[in-house]
Amino acid sequence: MSDHRPILGITMGDPASIGPEVAAKAFTNRVIYDACRPLVVGDARVIEDAVRFCNLDLKVNAVKSVNNAEFVFGQIDVYDLENVVLEDLKKGEMSARAGDVAFQTVVATINLAMKGEIDGTVTGPINKESIHMAGHQFSGHTEIYAHYTGTKKYAMLLVENDLRVIHVSTHVSLRQACDLVKKDRILDTIELMHQACVQLGIRDPRIAVSGLNPHAGDGGIFGWEEKEEIIPAIEEAVSRGYNVTGPIPGDTLFPKAIGGRYDGCVVMYHDQGHIPFKMVGFTWDDKAQKMNSVKGVNITLGLPIIRTSVDHGTAMEIAGKGIASPDAMLLAIEYAVKLFENKVQSY
Structure with missing residues (x-):
């Protein structure tokens, strides 16, 4: 009898970060095995170390082929890249070596998906500075995935419960972001948002x-972009049959979206979408000096493969302490399964 659960490649993220920890902790949840066949991609010794310092009752099964993974609860199958010297790894520190390991892990996971050996990918956090130190000039996961899958039209979608946010631009300066507010780019983003929903x-x-x-813009008093670029894009989207409203000021849009008025929000630049999104999903405990809740999923749209991710950073300041929350990783796995199931049903 064939197993219809998708095989998901879960990257361990930056080996010096909380990435290995949140990946390992996710495997303590039996529910994920009901929904998928999870496989960590990374270095088995790094995952073993995370299991140790988090005091998890889990075994690690290092494999060199997806076919050798066993997918049983109580065991973490690791597609072992053997690319970390554990004794040289300093948790919580950025380095070219850690950046290169994180980068190579992402590329290996993309390759497994492109070859059809896994059904979807879920990524742990990477440190952009470490990746740049290693000589890989990408601004983030999204751009790495676009490059290695040959994707030209893509966007980042953030999801937390009923709040869904997509950006016209992401990892560029604010000055560049303003210059990227163009009709065609906005229209492409609206279409990606519709398809994602x-x-x-x-x-x-x-x-x-x-x-x-x-x-x-207040009718052109505070800028011309709405009249010349955003409104024409909205009008074109409506003419194509999309249910689109706007432009709406950001401080008005999000209270309504969080209240259920909209299914998807198209924003113009990174922080315009990320700040309200993290206000909903992230909760800081000042007394404990840590995040009590770190929820939210990042989905890359437009790719030929499934990619979901945690929407938090590497949290180097708590790496190796065993206190990082796996909430976002569990949600990212859940959404990867959902995307896979809807993809299968559409065939």
Whole structure:
């Protein structure tokens, strides 16, 4: 009898970060085995070390082929790249070596998905500075995936419960972000948002588009981008049959979206979307000096393969302490399964 659960490649992220820890902790949840066949991609000794300092009741099974993974609860199958000298690894420190390991792990996972050996990918956090120190000039996971899959039209989607946010631009300066507010780019982003909502089971998604300027330009008083680029993109999207509203000032859009008025939000730049998104999913405990909750999933749209990710950073300051939350990793796995199932049903 064939096993219909998807095989998901889960990267350990930066080996000096909380990435290995949140990956290992996710495997203590039996529910993920009901939904998928999880496989960590990385270095088996790093995962063994995470199991040790987190005091987890788990075994590690290092494999060199996906076919050798056993996918049984109580055991972490690791597609072992053997690319870390554990004695040289300093937790919580950025380095070219850690950056290169993180980068090579992501590329290996992409290759497994492109070859059809795994059904989807879930990524742990990477440190952009460490990756740059290693000589890999990518601004983030999204751009690495786009490059190695040959994808031209792509975007980052953030999901936390009913809040879904997509960006016209992400990892660029604010000055560059303003220059990227162009009709065609906005229209592509609206279309990606619509497709993503459909893939997540929303039949006729209601999409809201933010303005760039305060008060969405206020009729041209505070800027010209709304009149010349954003409104024409919205009008074109409506003419194509999409249910789109805007431009709406960001400070008005998000209270309504969080309240359920919209199924998807198209924003113009990184922080315009990330700040309200993290206000919903992240909870800081000042007394304990740690995040009590770190929820939210990052999905890359437009790719030929499935990619979901935690939407938190490497948290180097707590790496190796065993206190990192696996909440976002569990959600990322859940959404990868959901995307796989909807993809299969659409065939």
